[in-house]
Amino acid sequence: MEQRENIIELKHITKTFEDGFHAVEDFNLEVKRGEFVTFLGPSGCGKTTTLRMIAGFDIPTEGEILLNGKPITNLPPNKRPINTVFQRYALFPHMNIFDNIAFGLKQKKMQKSVIEKKVKKVLELVDLEGFENRRVSTLSGGQQQRVAIARAVVNEPEILLLDEPLGALDLKMRKEMQLELKAMHKELGITFIYVTHDQEEALTMSDKIVVMSEGKTQQIGAPEDIYNEPINAFVADFIGDSNIFNGIMTGHLRARFCGGEFDCVDDVEEGTHITAVVRPEDVILTAPQEGTIRGVVTSVIFKGMHYEITVESGKNEMVIQSVRSAKPGDQVGMRVDPDNIHIMIAEDHTNIFAVEINKNHRLEYNDTLLDTSLTKIIRGSKRAEDGTLLDASGEEIDPRKIRVMAAIGPNDIKMTDHQDEGLVQGYISNLIYKGDHYSYVIHTDMGQDFVVNDEYLWNMDDQVGLIMPVEKMTFSVKR
Amino acid sequence: MGRISFSRKSLGIPYALFLAIFVVAPLLVLIYYAFTNGQGQFTLSNLTGFFTNPNTLGTLCYSFAISITTTAVCLLLAYPTAYILAKSRLKAKSVIVMIFIMPMWINFSLRITALKEILTLIENNLAFYPFLNAVIGMTYDFLPFMILPIYNTIVKLDESLLEAARDLGADEREAFLKVTLPLSIPGIVSGIAMVFLPAMTNYVVLDMLYNSTYIMGSLIGSYFAAYNWNGGSMIALILLAIICLFTLLTRGMEEEDNPRGGALL
Numbered sequence: 001m002e003q004r005e006n007i008i009e010l011k012h013i014t015k016t017f018e019d020g021f022h023a024v025e026d027f028n029l030e031v032k033r034g035e036f037v038t039f040l041g042p043s044g045c046g047k048t049t050t051l052r053m054i055a056g057f058d059i060p061t062e063g064e065i066l067l068n069g070k071p072i073t074n075l076p077p078n079k080r081p082i083n084t085v086f087q088r089y090a091l092f093p094h095m096n097i098f099d100n101i102a103f104g105l106k107q108k109k110m111q112k113s114v115i116e117k118k119v120k121k122v123l124e125l126v127d128l129e130g131f132e133n134r135r136v137s138t139l140s141g142g143q144q145q146r147v148a149i150a151r152a153v154v155n156e157p158e159i160l161l162l163d164e165p166l167g168a169l170d171l172k173m174r175k176e177m178q179l180e181l182k183a184m185h186k187e188l189g190i191t192f193i194y195v196t197h198d199q200e201e202a203l204t205m206s207d208k209i210v211v212m213s214e215g216k217t218q219q220i221g222a223p224e225d226i227y228n229e230p231i232n233a234f235v236a237d238f239i240g241d242s243n244i245f246n247g248i249m250t251g252h253l254r255a256r257f258c259g260g261e262f263d264c265v266d267d268v269e270e271g272t273h274i275t276a277v278v279r280p281e282d283v284i285l286t287a288p289q290e291g292t293i294r295g296v297v298t299s300v301i302f303k304g305m306h307y308e309i310t311v312e313s314g315k316n317e318m319v320i321q322s323v324r325s326a327k328p329g330d331q332v333g334m335r336v337d338p339d340n341i342h343i344m345i346a347e348d349h350t351n352i353f354a355v356e357i358n359k360n361h362r363l364e365y366n367d368t369l370l371d372t373s374l375t376k377i378i379r380g381s382k383r384a385e386d387g388t389l390l391d392a393s394g395e396e397i398d399p400r401k402i403r404v405m406a407a408i409g410p411n412d413i414k415m416t417d418h419q420d421e422g423l424v425q426g427y428i429s430n431l432i433y434k435g436d437h438y439s440y441v442i443h444t445d446m447g448q449d450f451v452v453n454d455e456y457l458w459n460m461d462d463q464v465g466l467i468m469p470v471e472k473m474t475f476s477v478k479r
Numbered sequence: 480m481g482r483i484s485f486s487r488k489s490l491g492i493p494y495a496l497f498l499a500i501f502v503v504a505p506l507l508v509l510i511y512y513a514f515t516n517g518q519g520q521f522t523l524s525n526l527t528g529f530f531t532n533p534n535t536l537g538t539l540c541y542s543f544a545i546s547i548t549t550t551a552v553c554l555l556l557a558y559p560t561a562y563i564l565a566k567s568r569l570k571a572k573s574v575i576v577m578i579f580i581m582p583m584w585i586n587f588s589l590r591i592t593a594l595k596e597i598l599t600l601i602e603n604n605l606a607f608y609p610f611l612n613a614v615i616g617m618t619y620d621f622l623p624f625m626i627l628p629i630y631n632t633i634v635k636l637d638e639s640l641l642e643a644a645r646d647l648g649a650d651e652r653e654a655f656l657k658v659t660l661p662l663s664i665p666g667i668v669s670g671i672a673m674v675f676l677p678a679m680t681n682y683v684v685l686d687m688l689y690n691s692t693y694i695m696g697s698l699i700g701s702y703f704a705a706y707n708w709n710g711g712s713m714i715a716l717i718l719l720a721i722i723c724l725f726t727l728l729t730r731g732m733e734e735e736d737n738p739r740g741g742a743l744l
Contacts, residue, residue, distance in 0.1 A: 057642055077645040084646045090639040094661045103657075107648035155647065 006069075007033045007191050008054065008159060013063035015049050015215075023049040025215045027063070031159075031193065031208075036185050038194045040202040041212035042238070047195045048087075050212075051161050054193065055084050067158070078107075083152035084161040088168065089144045091136045097123075097147055098132035104155040122154040125184065142173045149184070159191045166201065178204055199239050203227060211235050232344055236277040243278045243318050246352065248430060248441050248449050255343055259314040259447040260293035262336060266343035271430050273346040273441070273451050280308070280321040282340035291333020297326045314447035349410045349439070349451040355475075357399035361389040363475075365406070366424045366446060370470050377404060377475040405476050410439065410453040412472035415464040422465020426450070428458055442466060509719075512712035525713035535698065535714065542694040545610065546678040549617040550625075553674050554667065556618070557625035561666075562659075564626075565633035576630065583623050591687045594619055598688070605688060613694075616684040621677060625670040632666030633659070668729045676722050 013027040024046040031037050039047035052058040054065065056077030065073045072080055083104070091100050098119055105115045123129055126146035136144065145165060152160055162181075166174045182205050185192050196202055202209050203223045211218040211226060211234075219231040230236035233244050247257025249272045255264050257276040268274060288294045295313030302325075309320045311332060318334060326332060355365045361383075363370040375381050380392030389397040419425045426444030438457060442450045442464060450466060458464070516522045529535050564576055582590060598612060599605055605612055636659060644654040682696035695718055702711030 055642075055646060057645070076650070077642070078648045078650050082646075084643070086639050086643060088637075088639060090637065090643040092640060092643070092658060103644070103649075104647035107653070151643075151647070 005032055006030045007035075007067065008193075009066040009069075010050070010054070011064045011066070013050065013053060013060045013065065015046070015053060015058060016061045022215050024053075024060075027215075027217060029210060029217070029220065031191060034189050034191055036182075036192045036194065036205060036207045038196060038202040038206035038209050039212055040196060040199060040209050040238070041218075042197055044214075045212040046215040047197075047210075047212050048163055051084075051163055051193065051195050054159070055082055055161050056080050081158040082161060083155050083157040083159075084163065085148050085152050085165045087163045087165070089148040091144055091147055091151070093136050095136070096132065097128070097134050097136070097139075100136065100147060101151045101154055103151065108155075118154055122150045125153070125187075126150045141169055142177065145169065145177065149181075153184070153188065153190070157190065159193060162192060162194045164195055164197070166196075174201075181205065203239070211238060213238070228342075230277060230342060230344070233275045233277070236275075236342065236344075241280045241319060241321075243280065243283070245276045245278075245316065246346065246449060247274050247276045248272065249274060249343075250430075253338070255341070256443075256449070258293055258316045258318060262292055262341055263338040264341040264343050265338050266341075268343055268345060271441070273349050273449075275344045275346050277342040277344065278318070278336050278340065280319045281306075282336055283318060283320040283322075284335045284337070285309070285320060285322055285324065285326065286333040286335050288331045288333045291335050294331065294333045297328050297330040297332060299328055300326055316447050349453075350407050351410065351413070351450045352405055352407045353446075353448055353450075355404050355406045357389075357402070357404060359399070361387055361397075361399065363404065368423055370406075370473075372470050372473070372475070374404075378402065378477050402477055406473045407476070408468055408473045410451045412469065413450060413452045414467040415440070415442070415452055415454060415458060416467055417464065419463060419465035421467060423468045424450075425463065425465050428460055428462045428464065431458070431460060509712050509716055512708050513716045514713075516709060525709050526717075528710065529713055529717060538693050538695060538698045542679050542696075545613050545617070545694060546675050548610075548614050549621065549678045550671055550675045552614060552618050553622055553625040554670065557622060557629055557670065558663075558667070561626050561629035562633055565630050565636075579626050580623050587620075587683075588687065591616065591620070591684055595688050612688050613685055616688050617678050617681065620681075620684055621674040624673040624677075628669040628673065629663060629666040632663045636662055672726065672729050676725065679722075680718065 008029075008031045010027055010029045013024055014022070015024040016022050027046075027050055029037075039050060041047050049058060053060050056072075056075060056079075059074060063073070064071055067080070067082075092103070095103070101119045101122060102115050105118060110118075119132065120129075123131060126149055128143060128146055128150070131139075131143070131147075136147070139147065145168075148165070165181075166177050169177060178201060181192075194202075194205065203226075206223055208220065209223055209226050210220050213234050219226055219235045221229075226235060227239055230239060230242075236242045237244055243258075245257035247255050249268050249270050250256045250261060251270055253264055253267060255262055255268075255274060255276055257274070262276075264276075285291075293313050295311040295316075295318065297309055298312050298317075299310045301308040303321075306321045306323050307325045309322055309326050311318045311320060311334065313334070320334070353365070355363055355370060357374070358364050361374065363372060363374050363377075374389060375383055378389070378391070378397065381397060382390050384390050384396075389399075391397050416422055424444045424446055426442040426446075428440050429443040429449070430441035431438050437453050437455045440452045440454060440458065442452055444450060444466070452466065513525055514521055514523070516524065560579070564572065564579075567575075569575065594616060595605070598615065602608060602612075640658050640662070641654050644658045645651070649657060679694070680696040680699075682694055682700065685694065685697065695714065699711050699714050699718075702708075702714065
């Protein structure tokens with residue numbers, strides 16, 4: 001028999017629920033035999049739905065799932081050589097451990113002696129010898145987890161699906177189980193498909209990571225590739241801690257962001273709007289005059305292995321991990337090796353910028369109030385009578401704990417000579433003729449570059465005000 | 480220190496008093512009457528009388544027959560109803576559940592009188608089918624008490640358990656038999672307890688249906704009506720013992736099957 005390299009293939013999988021919610025959109029994936037693949041993403045990104053479609057609990061609206069080259073898209077779960085470890089274990093409370101683990105084997109009508117042997121062996125594998133007659137409710141979370149794994153593994157499935165199996169365990173137990181699962185994967189040689197929202201877990205365990213967001217695949221690759229070469233701002237932000245800046249290419253292998261010009265190694269055409277990602281551990285603290293950019297330390301947190309230092313540079317904020325401490329208020333310089341700056345071409349030229357919630361719980365940018373309803377932006381929130389913002393459960397929202405991002409398209413911003421009329425002021429630092437209009441880059445006093453499209457010609461270095469109508473902005477909340 | 484010490488134990492006094500007056504004392508009176516004769520002397524003749532009198536034994540058996548049939552019919556009707564209700568994705572689910580429970584809020588005698596009229600219309604003379612009518616009347620009266628606990632256990636059943644069963648190779652029927660059914664036993668048990676026990680003694684339904692059927696409740700009633708308090712007390716005591724035994728048995732089952740409880744009783 002021909003041994004295919006890909007054990008399972010998902011082709012153009014789309015899942016739309018009855019209420020019209022697109023859980024998964026055009027999902028494509030190939031998994032090799034014996035691989036440890038992790039679906040990683042925030043909750044609601046469609047990773048569990050995808051897993052459920054592989055298990056057979058959900059049927060894709062569109063697309064095809066191939067197991068060993070044969071379509072299994074509409075096969076019921078009991079007909080698939082795939083077993084699942086459920087998020088909350090889903091052990092049968094009315095059976096003892098032996099009967100739980102033997103459930104699948106009895107279903108296959110195996111001989112009693114064979115079943116007993118197999119259960120004994122798998123209990124050894126998960127380190128629970130002699131637990132056969134215990135009841136589920138007498139087991140700790142970690143032990144139940146092991147039983148759940150044993151119950152799935154004992155059937156010798158071709159693929160083992162694990163749906164956030166460690167989510168309910170405490171940190172220490174989780175770390176232990178991560179290593180054990182990894183060892184088990186090696187020992188059994190079964191293909192593992194693992195779902196988690198914990199990026200560290202994904203990086204530790206996987207051969208291949210599928211980063212998902214809003215039902216779409218963002219990036220598929222080995223852990224190192226995804227960490228070192230994130231394909232877009234979402235992946236960079238989700239995998240590890242990152243400083244993400246909007247910027248622009250100012251020359252060959254030169255990029256400007258965070259109020260400074262940096263050398264970089266990504267060859268991107270001059271004038272291109274970019275997203276620059278710098279890992280906190282890659283920022284080098286220097287004396288103020290030696291850094292590419294300088295700033296003031298605003299906070300220092302001791303994290304055990306390192307200090308987490310936040311530096312404010314102009315209106316930008318840089319988070320740094322350093323083994324050396326600093327004091328809040330210190331003037332510092334910052335440098336980044338060209339190798340450690342990841343430049344991504346911005347997908348569109350939508351200007352995204354952070355707006356602030358002031359102490360009166362109103363939205364403002366550049367000390368100007370934005371006339372919009374904050375309660376509509378923060379889902380479930382409402383205002384108390386004195387104007388403080390409350391969340392859905394009625395607790396006061398701490399403005400420092402949420403970041404509101406505003407987005408506005410380049411066509412929705414107007415430039416004006418009367419600088420005071422603009423929401424923000426700056427000078428034109430770049431202009432490109434785009435056939436029917438000019439695309440300008442305005443370097444603002446806030447330290448951020450805005451892209452503005454305008455059909456008329458303005459001059460380089462003109463001082464302008466940017467009129468940005470609030471009704472053209474869209475807002476999103478980052479916690 | 481002049482602080483008034485108020486022991487937590489003293490909070491239990493009203494409760495203990497209530498228990499003593501309304502539970503323990505009547506029970507003692509009942510036992511006293513059951514083991515004495517008309518002159519107040521100790522005797523076991525009431526007890527032996529019950530088990531030697533073919534009349535009383537016959538009534539006991541007949542009561543059992545009616546109760547068991549009623550419970551079985553209730554269970555057969557209630558389980559599918561509760562299952563469908565619990566599994567349906569209807570938004571108006573609570574309304575439908577309410578429809579099944581609502582009869583409990585309508586005046587009892589009104590309900591039974593209405594039933595009587597309907598049965599008379601169908602059967603012409605109610606006296607022809609005493610057993611059937613007894614079962615119909617009691618089923619009608621007790622059905623909600625069977626549906627509710629079963630519905631409650633099925634609705635609380637973790638959906639992922641069924642998925643786990645499917646995942647491990649069971650088809651839908653096997654998943655039902657191996658997971659849903661065993662896990663709804665606590666609901667079934669408490670449903671049975673809530674139907675079987677009242678069905679043993681509830682003779683009001685039968686009375687109102689002009690039913691000549693004689694069950695334990697009617698028997699006790701007749702003894703007291705004839706001023707034979709001692710004999711009546713003994714029968715009541717025996718019934719109490721049977722009920723206690725039954726409750727103990729079912730309680731044991733419930734605890735073993737589902738330590739988390741979840742049923743109504």
